[in-house]
Amino acid sequence: MQTESLLHASDTAVEPMLVVDRLKAYYTTKAFGIDRDIRAVDDISLTVAKGEIYGVAGESSSGKTSLIKTIVGAIRPPLHVVGGNVRFNFGGQAHDVYSLRPDELQAIRWRHLSYIMQGSMNVLNPVRRIRHSFYDFAFNHMGLGRTAFWDKVRDHLKKLDLDPGVLDSYPHQLSGGMRQRTTIALATVCTPEFIVADEPTTALDVIVQRDVLTMLRDIQRDLGSSFLFVTHDMSVHATVSDRVGIVYAGRLVEEADTPTLFRGARHPYTQHLVASLPKIGDTTRRASLSGRPPSLADPPSGCRFHPRCPLAMDICSREVPAMTNLTPRHRVACFAVSGATS
Amino acid sequence: MSLILDIDHVSKTFLQGGLLSRRSVEAVKDISLQIEAERPEILSVVGESGSGKSTLAAMVLGQQLPTRGRVLFDGIDVASIHGRAEHRAFMAKVQPVLQNPFEAFNPLKRVDRYLFATAANFMSANGRPTRAEIEARVDQTLVEVGLTLAEVRGRFPHELSGGQLQRTAIARALIPDPRLLVADEPVSMVDASLRMSIVNLFGSLRDRLGLSIIYITHDLATAYYISDRIIIMKKGEVVERGNARDVLDNPQHPYSIALKNAVLTPEFA
Numbered sequence: 001m002q003t004e005s006l007l008h009a010s011d012t013a014v015e016p017m018l019v020v021d022r023l024k025a026y027y028t029t030k031a032f033g034i035d036r037d038i039r040a041v042d043d044i045s046l047t048v049a050k051g052e053i054y055g056v057a058g059e060s061s062s063g064k065t066s067l068i069k070t071i072v073g074a075i076r077p078p079l080h081v082v083g084g085n086v087r088f089n090f091g092g093q094a095h096d097v098y099s100l101r102p103d104e105l106q107a108i109r110w111r112h113l114s115y116i117m118q119g120s121m122n123v124l125n126p127v128r129r130i131r132h133s134f135y136d137f138a139f140n141h142m143g144l145g146r147t148a149f150w151d152k153v154r155d156h157l158k159k160l161d162l163d164p165g166v167l168d169s170y171p172h173q174l175s176g177g178m179r180q181r182t183t184i185a186l187a188t189v190c191t192p193e194f195i196v197a198d199e200p201t202t203a204l205d206v207i208v209q210r211d212v213l214t215m216l217r218d219i220q221r222d223l224g225s226s227f228l229f230v231t232h233d234m235s236v237h238a239t240v241s242d243r244v245g246i247v248y249a250g251r252l253v254e255e256a257d258t259p260t261l262f263r264g265a266r267h268p269y270t271q272h273l274v275a276s277l278p279k280i281g282d283t284t285r286r287a288s289l290s291g292r293p294p295s296l297a298d299p300p301s302g303c304r305f306h307p308r309c310p311l312a313m314d315i316c317s318r319e320v321p322a323m324t325n326l327t328p329r330h331r332v333a334c335f336a337v338s339g340a341t342s
Numbered sequence: 343m344s345l346i347l348d349i350d351h352v353s354k355t356f357l358q359g360g361l362l363s364r365r366s367v368e369a370v371k372d373i374s375l376q377i378e379a380e381r382p383e384i385l386s387v388v389g390e391s392g393s394g395k396s397t398l399a400a401m402v403l404g405q406q407l408p409t410r411g412r413v414l415f416d417g418i419d420v421a422s423i424h425g426r427a428e429h430r431a432f433m434a435k436v437q438p439v440l441q442n443p444f445e446a447f448n449p450l451k452r453v454d455r456y457l458f459a460t461a462a463n464f465m466s467a468n469g470r471p472t473r474a475e476i477e478a479r480v481d482q483t484l485v486e487v488g489l490t491l492a493e494v495r496g497r498f499p500h501e502l503s504g505g506q507l508q509r510t511a512i513a514r515a516l517i518p519d520p521r522l523l524v525a526d527e528p529v530s531m532v533d534a535s536l537r538m539s540i541v542n543l544f545g546s547l548r549d550r551l552g553l554s555i556i557y558i559t560h561d562l563a564t565a566y567y568i569s570d571r572i573i574i575m576k577k578g579e580v581v582e583r584g585n586a587r588d589v590l591d592n593p594q595h596p597y598s599i600a601l602k603n604a605v606l607t608p609e610f611a
């Protein structure tokens with residue numbers, strides 16, 4: 001009993017590493033002289049605790065990358081923050097991403113935060129050997145002598161199943177998966193406190209993927225680093241994420257501890273996502289969702305899933321279902337779950 | 343028996359490294375593979391990252407020349423294709439979907455331009471297509487992959503999500519009604535539900551239009567679900583090949599077994 005209450009006390013006392021509070025970010029574009037908002041992030045709140053791996057999944061074009069970019073402050077027009085805020089907590093100090101000066105944000109990115117972009121092989125300079133990217137990116141931040149630095153880099157590459165010979169190659173001489181791993185190596189060699197990764201393992205075979213995930217897990221375990229990462233690969237979430245949030249059309253629709261999400265999902269979209277996973281040994285025809293992903297420039301009214309939802313009721317097209325806690329760690333936004341009267 | 347594709351003992355060697363560390367990499371070692379014209383099929387290529395899958399694809403597409411061996415498409419040596427007209431005739435029948443759409447598209451060019459250019463190029467069989475015909479064709483293929491022309495029109499690559507860009511690349515490749523699609527990780531950035539609808543589309547194009555597809559993937563589950571044959575590659579070699587279901591139900595080579603055992607499943611939750 002006592003340990004339990006102690007745990008609980010420390011749970012509430014410790015500030016989360018990341019607090020995202022009612023975040024809204026839109027792309028505002030001009031089409032035929034008319035401003036048009038693409039509401040890619042529309043009122044999303046979530047937290048990530050120290051040492052936690054928080055996974056994000058959802059439909060293609062539902063706004064996952066936009067959410068990630070907005071959280072790390074990598075915001076370029078026409079994307080802009082419309083409301084809400086984002087706070088990181090590094091070294092006991094809160095940093096409000098949107099009130100930092102650009103140089104302060106830059107300093108935090110270097111020291112505490114590392115961001116692996118989707119399809120991000122472009123951080124590798126195409127006309128220079130990989131070795132130079134490591135030197136430019138990491139040498140000054142690691143406080144090691146040259147020999148120790150290169151030893152550390154080579155060691156780190158090996159954990160990602162990369163031959164240290166890649167250091168002498170140009171990016172175009174590496175395979176897609178080798179480039180992806182090189183990018184991960186660059187982002188993690190400094191062992192940051194917070195790693196944000198957007199689809200980091202799409203080009204990897206399952207054996208190499210397992211080793212990459214193990215390396216990330218080791219960083220998390222040894223240093224208590226936190227992770228926020230996007231992948232559409234639900235099996236990866238099942239294996240490494242502590243908690244998973246499901247995004248549909250710019251909104252978070254469900255969030256739960258990983259086992260709960262896979263065994264007791266309540267939102268119809270999450271249930272569909274979990275059920276649509278194919279397996280080796282299974283050739284029964286899989287139905288996919290009817291209809292197409294909704295346009296975020298003109299999303300459906302009420303619950304954005306209603307045109308495709310098998311359980312849709314009258315109220316669903318009129319009102320937006322509020323995020324409701326089923327348990328302290330399981331939230332869902334659906335009238336069929338929370339009751340249409342709430 | 344005529345062959346639509348005959349990969350005949352091809353190898354590819356690359357040179358890498360600096361002056362002091364120069365080494366040669368045998369990306370593809372003596373691979374042979376045939377697809378029969380009368381039996382359109384989906385052939386999955388799976389295997390280790392860096393095992394030569396994209397290099398093999400590049401040789402089929404004539405983008406890389408084999409160091410040894412040759413690739414025949416419909417009886418013609420792909421390496422012998424020269425000049426615009428021959429190249430265009432080839433591309434009308436063989437279309438690529440390249441790995442990593444963020445690298446495949448020119449960042450400074452609007453993506454709809456690729457689609458319109460492809461349509462204008464390959465719809466000319468019955469005279470010059472009108473603007474309306476071109477747009478209709480483009481929209482039709484986009485709808486097949488869960489997009490519309492309205493969503494893509496005027497956008498630059500970085501203005502689309504990863505999965506949208508990948509699906510645009512598939513749509514573009516389907517515009518000419520090719521006979522062979524060489525698809526390198528075509529759905530790696532697409533969620534499970536859309537992914538199934540795209541592999542179902544592949545299956546129906548094979549069955550309805552006789553399209554053959556070389557499907558390079560790390561996703562063994564969709565390879566099992568949709569493909570007829572499979573090859574498993576490691577370090578430039580094919581270590582196992584056969585009927586996709588047989589190979590994946592009962593892999594024989596130690597690498598194939600290890601690969602199957604490393605597949606993650608949602609049951610780990």
Ligand SMILES: Nc1ncnc2c1ncn2[C@@H]1O[C@H](COP(=O)(O)OP(=O)(O)OP(=O)(O)O)[C@@H](O)[C@H]1O
Nearest residue numbers: 027060061062063064065066501502503504505506
């Ligand atoms: N620079 C931009 N300008 C206008 N619209 C954009 C821009 N970038 C993204 N979008 C749009 O915002 C929406 C959300 O895109 P986002 O990249 O966040 O999706 P995602 O969930 O990461 O999808 P995926 O899984 O396919 O990568 C999409 O409709 C996309 O077309």
Ligand SMILES: Nc1ncnc2c1ncn2[C@@H]1O[C@H](COP(=O)(O)OP(=O)(O)OP(=O)(O)O)[C@@H](O)[C@H]1O
Nearest residue numbers: 173174175176177356369391392393394395396397
């Ligand atoms: N243009 C090039 N110059 C030099 N070496 C190359 C070149 N292209 C590929 N290679 C090398 O050839 C090998 C095979 O690469 P390839 O891209 O074919 O692998 P892959 O099977 O597609 O891997 P992935 O699954 O990671 O995409 C790798 O060792 C790579 O470094």
Ligand code: SF4
Nearest residue numbers: 303306309316334335
């Ligand atoms: S709120 Fe209504 S439409 Fe939305 S998921 Fe729930 S039942 Fe379906």
Ligand SMILES: [Mg+2]
Nearest residue numbers: 065118503504
């Ligand atoms: Mg994305």
Ligand SMILES: [Mg+2]
Nearest residue numbers: 175176396441
């Ligand atoms: Mg490749």
